[in-house]
Amino acid sequence: MAVVVIGSMRFPAGVMGDVRPHLARLVSETRKHDGCVEYNAAEDVNDPGLVRFSEIWPSDDLLTAHLQAPHIAPWRAVAADFGVSERTFTAFNATDPRQV
Template sequence: MEAKVAVFGHLRFPPEAMGAVRPHLLEFVEATRRHDGCIAYDVAEDLTDPGLIRFSELWPSQESLDAHLVAPHIGPWRDAAKELGLMDRVFTAYEVTASRAV
């Protein structure tokens, strides 16, 4: 499946909240990978910036990304993130016009 939309972003939590964030984040990521039709959905904690979580996503269409943003598991994740001290949320979507191996 060819990617048509790439999303890159990050969330920032208080570093001391990360132990509580991880189980909620894992549940959210697994649900997204199972149900939302993504090609790739990768999440990682920044090794040099405690509390920063980076996201990279590939979607087959804008419609599939739009559906993800209103999927049933989005609300509980956003509620948990807010309760756990979410400090910053930045995501940018890009239309993929071509891809090649480098």
């Protein structure tokens, strides 16, 4: 089984230049240390300030550990400092992950 997470966070469009280095650090640290299969973040080209996330985790336990990893609290603080106004994430269990 794998866990697939789809999410988004909304920032004021004018702060994205300041958010990007922190977002890049979050993605890099997660990919290096948290045991994920895939971890991606991208700005929506049609909706300035909206960052979309896609994640694949081998297990619920690794997803839970990621949420408690040392680099997550600083990211959440930065997001709050830069005015994140929406945060929506949904996790799905994928019992037969495959490419289509």
